[in-house]
Amino acid sequence: xxxxxxxxxxxxxxxxxxxxxxxxxxxxxxxxxxxxxxxxxxxxxxxxxxxxxxxxxxxxxxxxxxxxxxxxxxxxxxxxxxxxxxxxxxxxxxxxxxxxxxxxxxxxxxxxxxxxxxxxxxxxxxxxxxxxxxxxxxxxxxxxxxxxxxxxxxxxxxxxxxxxxxxxxxxxxxxxxxxxxxxxxxxxxxxxxxxxxxxxxxxxxxxxxxxxxxxxxxxxxxxxxxxxxxxxxxxxxxxxxxxxxxxxxxxxxxxxxxxxxxxxxxxxxxxxxxxxxxxxxxxxxxxxxxxxxxxxxxxxxxxxxxxxxxxxxxxxxxxxxxxxxxxxxxxx
Amino acid sequence: xxxxxxxxxxxxxxxxxxxxxxxxxxxxxxxxxxxxxxxxxxxxxxxxxxxxxxxxxxxxxxxxxxxxxxxxxxxxxxxxxxxxxxxxxxxxxxxxxxxxxxxxxxxxxxxxxxxxxxxxxxxxxxxxxxxxxxxxxxxxxxxxxxxxxxxxxxxxxxxxxxxxxxxxxxxxxxxxxxxxxxxxxxxxxxxxxxxxxxxxxxxxxxxxxxxxxxxxxxxxxxxxxxxxxxxxxxxxxxxxxxxxxxxxxxxxxxxxxxxxxxxxxxxxxxxxxxxxxxxxxxxxxxxxxxxxxxxxxxxxxxxxxxxxxxxxxxxxxxxxxxxxxxxxxxxx
Numbered sequence: 001x002x003x004x005x006x007x008x009x010x011x012x013x014x015x016x017x018x019x020x021x022x023x024x025x026x027x028x029x030x031x032x033x034x035x036x037x038x039x040x041x042x043x044x045x046x047x048x049x050x051x052x053x054x055x056x057x058x059x060x061x062x063x064x065x066x067x068x069x070x071x072x073x074x075x076x077x078x079x080x081x082x083x084x085x086x087x088x089x090x091x092x093x094x095x096x097x098x099x100x101x102x103x104x105x106x107x108x109x110x111x112x113x114x115x116x117x118x119x120x121x122x123x124x125x126x127x128x129x130x131x132x133x134x135x136x137x138x139x140x141x142x143x144x145x146x147x148x149x150x151x152x153x154x155x156x157x158x159x160x161x162x163x164x165x166x167x168x169x170x171x172x173x174x175x176x177x178x179x180x181x182x183x184x185x186x187x188x189x190x191x192x193x194x195x196x197x198x199x200x201x202x203x204x205x206x207x208x209x210x211x212x213x214x215x216x217x218x219x220x221x222x223x224x225x226x227x228x229x230x231x232x233x234x235x236x237x238x239x240x241x242x243x244x245x246x247x248x249x250x251x252x253x254x255x256x257x258x259x260x261x262x263x264x265x266x267x268x269x270x271x272x273x274x275x276x277x278x279x280x281x282x283x284x285x286x287x288x289x290x291x292x293x294x295x296x297x298x299x300x301x302x303x304x305x306x307x308x309x310x311x312x313x314x315x316x317x318x319x320x321x322x323x324x325x326x327x328x329x330x331x332x
Numbered sequence: 333x334x335x336x337x338x339x340x341x342x343x344x345x346x347x348x349x350x351x352x353x354x355x356x357x358x359x360x361x362x363x364x365x366x367x368x369x370x371x372x373x374x375x376x377x378x379x380x381x382x383x384x385x386x387x388x389x390x391x392x393x394x395x396x397x398x399x400x401x402x403x404x405x406x407x408x409x410x411x412x413x414x415x416x417x418x419x420x421x422x423x424x425x426x427x428x429x430x431x432x433x434x435x436x437x438x439x440x441x442x443x444x445x446x447x448x449x450x451x452x453x454x455x456x457x458x459x460x461x462x463x464x465x466x467x468x469x470x471x472x473x474x475x476x477x478x479x480x481x482x483x484x485x486x487x488x489x490x491x492x493x494x495x496x497x498x499x500x501x502x503x504x505x506x507x508x509x510x511x512x513x514x515x516x517x518x519x520x521x522x523x524x525x526x527x528x529x530x531x532x533x534x535x536x537x538x539x540x541x542x543x544x545x546x547x548x549x550x551x552x553x554x555x556x557x558x559x560x561x562x563x564x565x566x567x568x569x570x571x572x573x574x575x576x577x578x579x580x581x582x583x584x585x586x587x588x589x590x591x592x593x594x595x596x597x598x599x600x601x602x603x604x605x606x607x608x609x610x611x612x613x614x615x616x617x618x619x620x621x622x623x624x625x626x627x628x629x630x631x632x633x634x635x636x637x638x639x640x641x642x643x644x645x646x647x648x649x650x651x652x653x654x655x656x657x658x659x660x661x662x663x664x
Contacts, residue, residue: 058598059597059598059599059600223593223594227593228589242593242596242597243597244597245593245594245597248594255591255592255593255594256588256589256591257560257588257589257590257591257592257593258589258593259587259588259589260587260589261555261559261574261577261587261589261590262555262577262580262587263605264574264603264604264605265391265574265575265576265577265605265606265607266390266391266605267391267605268391268604268605268606268607268610269604269605270602270603270604270605271596271602271603271604272596272600272601272602272603273595273596273597273598273599273600273601273602274597274600275597275600278600
């Protein structure tokens with residue numbers, strides 16, 4: 001059986017050009033004992049993957065050049081030589097960016113049995129959802145009544161973060177760009193603030209209007225002017241969870257850095273970076289808490305879907321254009 | 333009896349000029365019931381006082397213009413109409429910047445009975461010492477074997493921080509400027525790194541040499557290039573306690589901000605501002621732990637002493653020139 005997969009030709013500087021991604025194929029060898037062959041049905045592209053294209057080890061090793069790229073995926077077992085899996089089983093794994101994967105069964109996760117679509121396990125009940133839950137609860141110590149600010153608030157992570165925060169009863173403000181994203185937030189009773197065409201000072205003025213008391217928690221996905229504006233609107237004892245800094249990922253020049261870090265001192269505030277993989281042992285706990293709410297339709301999760309393996313790099317690049325609402329997915 | 337005291341004529345921008353401070357005097361009224369008159373023997377000047385000259389409420393109210401300034405002081409009771417105090421008692425209070433203070437007895441603290449000089453309660457066993465202990469233990473969660481970096485490492489706070497950190501057994505690196513400060517650090521087995529004439533990159537290279545493994549804890553007193561260099565040398569899970577940002581206090585332009593805050597994310601590190609007053613209920617605990625070590629001579633605390641009330645503003649201004657080693661004091 002043939003497997004088609006994407007490889008990376010080189011490590012880009014700045015925004016990766018489309019030609020960097022090469023679609024190749026090879027004939028898969030017969031299954032070894034313990035191996036499983038999976039036909040992928042859904043692929044995930046995520047902002048963190050830009051870090052794996054840097055050629056420098058950060059918190060995750062870089063993609064190997066000219067080798068199959070990796071990422072979260074969901075698929076159906078077509079052939080198995082592993083006792084735990086049989087043909088037809090639905091599984092989640094990290095051999096994305098390809099149509100057919102062949103893996104040791106030990107690295108596969110069976111999809112949980114909940115009344116949600118399969119692809120939810122790549123989004124609201126997958127790594128992005130777990131990231132939102134971890135950042136709020138384990139890093140920012142979200143409490144009842146906290147005022148919460150979320151940047152990239154309609155993205156895969158942010159869109160769950162605002163809803164989990166809203167359930168705690170405080171004022172929740174989401175920063176986003178496009179009109180449909182702002183509308184989505186407002187419909188969920190989240191104060192929506194647009195960052196478009198604003199510097200940190202102007203953005204800060206809008207945050208002031210949306211939440212004059214200031215924020216107990218800032219869930220940071222963006223960096224740059226969003227961080228600077230947020231630092232001016234912290235309550236005493238505020239907690240900032242740094243989940244991502246997408247404004248920086250394609251940047252070639254060094255960042256300017258917020259001019260107002262001294263507010264951490266004045267407000268006795270805390271800023272902490274986190275990586276969801278460090279907290280993965282808590283995934284069952286997250287699933288137990290959030291899964292039933294998703295199944296009951298209490299949590300609204302958006303998806304932006306591209307069709308066909310060929311579109312995977314395009315879907316990935318759209319993440320940096322702010323073109324997705326909710327989880328960016330590829331349906332095969 | 334006359335009291336001579338300093339007042340502030342105006343709120344300065346940038347480095348305060350000497351003429352801003354005016355020495356005045358007035359005749360003290362007779363003691364009311366519950367009041368105590370104290371002849372001050374030692375006055376403290378501290379970097380945080382610059383914040384009280386800004387005219388803007390930050391974490392502490394600004395000094396009132398043309399009114400007696402305030403600050404930590406130690407003195408001897410000369411007259412008392414409070415049941416808890418009698419003439420000759422030694423006390424600590426906040427009516428500094430003057431020679432004779434008249435206060436309600438309820439705001440006075442009796443000096444603890446330990447075998448240390450009186451003025452130690454303004455330094456190593458006072459607010460600066462408590463600040464070092466709190467930042468390391470309560471904010472940065474110092475653990476056995478941690479590698480610790482301290483900026484302004486020979487100052488009133490830093491000089492205790494390096495010694496408390498050293499006692500935990502890890503590599504301790506102190507950033508300082510003048511040759512005698514670097515020498516003082518080296519004599520205590522602290523790796524001394526000079527910041528003089530270096531940008532963040534060069535300073536970072538020296539930190540790399542001093543502690544190639546990177547730091548678990550950074551005790552931040554300075555900001556600017558020190559913070560930027562430190563952010564490049566954090567271990568996974570590092571904790572930064574922001575105690576002060578003295579490089580900024582007289583600055584008129586907005587700060588540039590570190591260009592490498594993304595390292596907080598990569599290293600899952602935490603940065604937290606703190607103000608020692610929030611933790612003052614722990615002062616007895618600190619005194620019990622650190623006091624006996626000071627009394628036994630196990631902790632070396634430097635003092636820089638100016639003589640006479642008239643020199644109080646000069647002593648204060650020297651803090652920003654890096655002219656003090658250890659605690660800056662005025663002996664009356």
